Amino acid sequence: MDRRSFLSLGLGLGLVEMTTTSQVQAAQIPSQPQSRVAQSGFLPNVPLVTQNGEHVNFYDDMVRNKTILLNFFLITCKEGRCPVAMANLRKVQELLGDRMGKDVFFLSITLQPELDGPKALKDYADNLGALPGWTFLTGKAGDVETLRRGLGYVDVDPERDRDLSNHIGMARYGDDRLNRWGAVSLRSSASNIASTFQWLSK
Amino acid sequence: MNNYEKLILKTMDLHREITQAKLSRRDLLKMGMLSATTGMLLPIPGLSLRSAFAKGGNNSVSSSVSSSVTPGATVGCPVPGKDIISPPTRPWIEELPRLIEKQTVKDNDPNNISHGNGGGAPGPDPIGTLGGGDCKIHILHDHPELATATPYANLGHQGWGRGGQLGDFAPKKFYETRVKQFNHVWHRDLPAGTAGQAAWGFDSVVPGPMFRTRYGESHFNRIHNDLPEGNLGFGINQMTTHMHNLHTPSESDGNPLYPNYSGYYYDHHYPNVYAGVKQYGGIGNPDEALGTLWYHDHKLDFTSQNVYAGLAGMNSIYDAWDAYTGDGRYNSASNNYGKDMGDFGDETKGWRLPCGDNYEFDVGLVFHDRQFDPNGVDFFPLTCFDGAIGDKSTVNGKIQPFMPVKQRKYRFRMLNMGPSRTYQWFLNNGAPFIVISNDGNLLPAPVVTKNFKQAVAERFDIILDFSQYKPGTEIILVNRAEQVNGRGPTGKLLSPGFDTLKFIVTSDAFGTDESRIPAKLRPLPDLNQPIARSRQWKFERAGGEWVVNGQPFNRDVVSAEIPEGTAEHWTIINGGGSWLHPVHIHYEEHRYLSVNKAPPAPTEVGRKDVIRLDPNMQTEIYMRFRDYKGIYPMHCHNVVHEDHAMMVMWKIV
Numbered sequence: 001m002d003r004r005s006f007l008s009l010g011l012g013l014g015l016v017e018m019t020t021t022s023q024v025q026a027a028q029i030p031s032q033p034q035s036r037v038a039q040s041g042f043l044p045n046v047p048l049v050t051q052n053g054e055h056v057n058f059y060d061d062m063v064r065n066k067t068i069l070l071n072f073f074l075i076t077c078k079e080g081r082c083p084v085a086m087a088n089l090r091k092v093q094e095l096l097g098d099r100m101g102k103d104v105f106f107l108s109i110t111l112q113p114e115l116d117g118p119k120a121l122k123d124y125a126d127n128l129g130a131l132p133g134w135t136f137l138t139g140k141a142g143d144v145e146t147l148r149r150g151l152g153y154v155d156v157d158p159e160r161d162r163d164l165s166n167h168i169g170m171a172r173y174g175d176d177r178l179n180r181w182g183a184v185s186l187r188s189s190a191s192n193i194a195s196t197f198q199w200l201s202k
Numbered sequence: 203m204n205n206y207e208k209l210i211l212k213t214m215d216l217h218r219e220i221t222q223a224k225l226s227r228r229d230l231l232k233m234g235m236l237s238a239t240t241g242m243l244l245p246i247p248g249l250s251l252r253s254a255f256a257k258g259g260n261n262s263v264s265s266s267v268s269s270s271v272t273p274g275a276t277v278g279c280p281v282p283g284k285d286i287i288s289p290p291t292r293p294w295i296e297e298l299p300r301l302i303e304k305q306t307v308k309d310n311d312p313n314n315i316s317h318g319n320g321g322g323a324p325g326p327d328p329i330g331t332l333g334g335g336d337c338k339i340h341i342l343h344d345h346p347e348l349a350t351a352t353p354y355a356n357l358g359h360q361g362w363g364r365g366g367q368l369g370d371f372a373p374k375k376f377y378e379t380r381v382k383q384f385n386h387v388w389h390r391d392l393p394a395g396t397a398g399q400a401a402w403g404f405d406s407v408v409p410g411p412m413f414r415t416r417y418g419e420s421h422f423n424r425i426h427n428d429l430p431e432g433n434l435g436f437g438i439n440q441m442t443t444h445m446h447n448l449h450t451p452s453e454s455d456g457n458p459l460y461p462n463y464s465g466y467y468y469d470h471h472y473p474n475v476y477a478g479v480k481q482y483g484g485i486g487n488p489d490e491a492l493g494t495l496w497y498h499d500h501k502l503d504f505t506s507q508n509v510y511a512g513l514a515g516m517n518s519i520y521d522a523w524d525a526y527t528g529d530g531r532y533n534s535a536s537n538n539y540g541k542d543m544g545d546f547g548d549e550t551k552g553w554r555l556p557c558g559d560n561y562e563f564d565v566g567l568v569f570h571d572r573q574f575d576p577n578g579v580d581f582f583p584l585t586c587f588d589g590a591i592g593d594k595s596t597v598n599g600k601i602q603p604f605m606p607v608k609q610r611k612y613r614f615r616m617l618n619m620g621p622s623r624t625y626q627w628f629l630n631n632g633a634p635f636i637v638i639s640n641d642g643n644l645l646p647a648p649v650v651t652k653n654f655k656q657a658v659a660e661r662f663d664i665i666l667d668f669s670q671y672k673p674g675t676e677i678i679l680v681n682r683a684e685q686v687n688g689r690g691p692t693g694k695l696l697s698p699g700f701d702t703l704k705f706i707v708t709s710d711a712f713g714t715d716e717s718r719i720p721a722k723l724r725p726l727p728d729l730n731q732p733i734a735r736s737r738q739w740k741f742e743r744a745g746g747e748w749v750v751n752g753q754p755f756n757r758d759v760v761s762a763e764i765p766e767g768t769a770e771h772w773t774i775i776n777g778g779g780s781w782l783h784p785v786h787i788h789y790e791e792h793r794y795l796s797v798n799k800a801p802p803a804p805t806e807v808g809r810k811d812v813i814r815l816d817p818n819m820q821t822e823i824y825m826r827f828r829d830y831k832g833i834y835p836m837h838c839h840n841v842v843h844e845d846h847a848m849m850v851m852w853k854i855v
């Protein structure tokens with residue numbers, strides 16, 4: 001079974017490498033250390049819709065073999081941190097120059113999928129000046145929630161977790177080919193965010 | 203052979219049989235072979251291990267919880283024991299490994315240090331070319347803005363080859379370290395068995411080797427990053443090694459912003475001077491001596507993953523009184539530190555703390571909280587903003603090990619390596635700990651306590667005296683603090699707690715125990731220097747982010763510029779939300795002026811470098827910034843918080 005099939009079963013990224021690990025048991029002492037594996041519920045492969053109305057599977061179509069930065073947002077969050085975060089990202093895409101849309105992709109997922117449909121996302125993206133390579137995603141509420149939980153964008157306090165105005169504003173960034181993932185604050189500054197892509201894949 | 207030795211042998215035989223029969227703690231409890239209160243094995247004549255083996259399987263303490271979860275489950279922050287469960291492992295099967303004693307390069311000759319790609323022999327300035335060699339050159343290439351981050355534009359060594367008031371502490375000891383991926387066995391019961399699974403380590407061990415260094419004896423360490431290119435999984439193959447919390451010039455401190463890449467090296471120079479070189483001359487003020495240090499990776503955004511992969515080790519630093527070779531009369535004015543320091547291990551001199559030949563009784567204990575997925579594969583929650591909590595406690599790289607001890611005094615240097623768990627330690631027989639040092643720095647007098655809390659990165663040196671116990675006695679170090687997520691202990695004391703390390707008293711010979719528990723140890727330096735300025739730092743969760751004074755980390759921001767040689771009063775506040783933040787300030791240690799408006803606890807009266815900032819706590823501290831210049835961080839040492847932006851940079855100018 002290939003990696004894609006595993007993911008479509010929703011089993012998470014680690015399983016393919018897990019097979020490798022069970023082979024370790026058979027071979028007594030491996031000649032070389034086994035490669036490190038990533039395990040977590042990272043990147044559920046839920047179906048989503050882009051601002052252009054395209055139907056995509058989150059992992060397969062948006063993340064696989066790419067360097068990405070992802071965050072959650074909502075169009076109605078017009079005060080405080082949200083606009084700062086999105087304005088910083090707008091600057092980052094410019095700082096990235098040629099890499100944007102070729103080597104680095106942004107994924108912004110709405111936390112209000114019922115309100116933020118593809119059309120609304122398209123208007124929002126155009127208004128913001130999003131360049132190619134920056135995709136805005138919505139979907140069924142349950143799928144977005146699965147994604148949010150799987151990515152850990154959850155407050156341990158259930159009451160605070162329900163408060164959308166308090167949602168987690170950090171971005172995950174990473175290189176799927178290396179299973180390498182970090183986080184950066186979108187409030188920090190455009191140059192701070194852009195610098196992470198300078199060394200990420202060295 | 204006396205009866206006790208026979209008992210031990212028999213117990214060991216039983217251990218072996220149990221290993222072969224794959225019996226768990228639960229099986230043993232059921233069979234009446236294990237005392238539930240002491241965890242002691244109770245040999246029962248005529249018991250059929252074979253029949254027990256036939257039961258097989260379900261043998262974890264936590265096995266009543268469903269183990270049907272898929273690896274990583276569907277939540278970003280899986281709760282150990284609920285969302286994710288490690289495979290069962292039997293306690294007291296693995297023997298505690300001693301930390302490997304670090305050796306200098308051959309003949310302590312700098313010519314024997316390898317140059318790497320295009321590098322050169324050790325020197326006070328960066329060596330090599332852009333194509334290879336010293337990674338400071340690469341850093342400056344990638345980040346030219348850092349050239350102005352220290353007064354030394356090219357990140358040369360401030361304490362070597364400069365002269366003037368800071369002296370010239372050319373290295374006297376030369377070390378070389380290679381950081382590699384290798385296979386490590388956390389416990390032989392895990393599915394990977396004795397083949398182990400991939401880990402990262404300094405000199406290919408987890409934890410890394412124990413350095414034993416001395417005041418007045420500057421040392422040099424070239425750390426080669428030999429991590430695999432294009433590694434898969436948690437961690438990044440870039441690193442910067444922080445020496446927590448030596449009086450280290452900023453260019454060698456292991457700043458998060460100074461990482462190097464796989465295939466290159468970084469040269470660290472440690473002057474090994476006390477704080478106050480400019481003020482006191484010589485090698486500074488001996489009252490500022492440190493003792494138990496640790497080193498670990500500090501790569502920006504990846505510290506938690508890299509340290510979890512294994513990139514940490516210990517360094518003990520000694521001087522005449524804490525090296526057991528002084529005349530026994532501590533007098534910081536006598537200036538006789540480094541002098542006449544013979545071989546270590548003379549327990550008849552200095553403070554006569556336990557040491558022994560080859561440091562046999564001066565033992566590093568590294569506590570590392572770990573989680574495995576149900577298939578036994580090393581697990582790190584890349585998707586969790588709150589912390590990384592595991593259901594397996596390891597000591598020196600082994601799950602629930604045992605340690606045979608002799609009937610005498612030991613000095614244990616306990617380190618909480620993280621990532622996110624705070625311990626509260628007890629001995630299962632109710633005996634007290636004799637705490638002599640907190641965060642590596644000797645207290646003015648030992649403190650006797652039956653339990654103590656230890657947050658991430660805190661160190662406690664304790665003395666345990668096993669002379670009072672008969673051979674065969676088993677004593678278990680137990681963590682009773684309940685903690686289910688990265689927030690911190692719930693406040694509930696578990697009973698029973700987590701059995702972590704078992705001491706088994708033997709009748710093995712050790713000569714004479716000449717060590718003592720002195721009534722007084724190193725005096726505390728005065729706090730007479732006037733305060734030049736006050737600052738306030740508030741650590742909290744705001745808008746789902748970890749922030750300091752409302753701001754997430756930004757590599758382009760220096761949050762405070764502090765004139766060298768000044769003293770400041772800092773207020774450190776936990777902004778609430780019932781989170782615990784172990785706050786670490788690099789460089790000089792702090793002293794508590796107050797903790798929640800009260801005097802500090804007896805174990806916290808000394809010089810510390812980690813503030814266990816309990817929920818809603820406010821502390822007032824006294825800080826000094828002497829000798830070297832450059833940028834240093836302050837950050838939460840719940841390293842998952844640190845990697846999610848709970849850090850600021852400040853600069854000595």
Ligand SMILES: [Cu+2]
Binds near residue numbers: 782
């Ligand atoms: Cu914290």
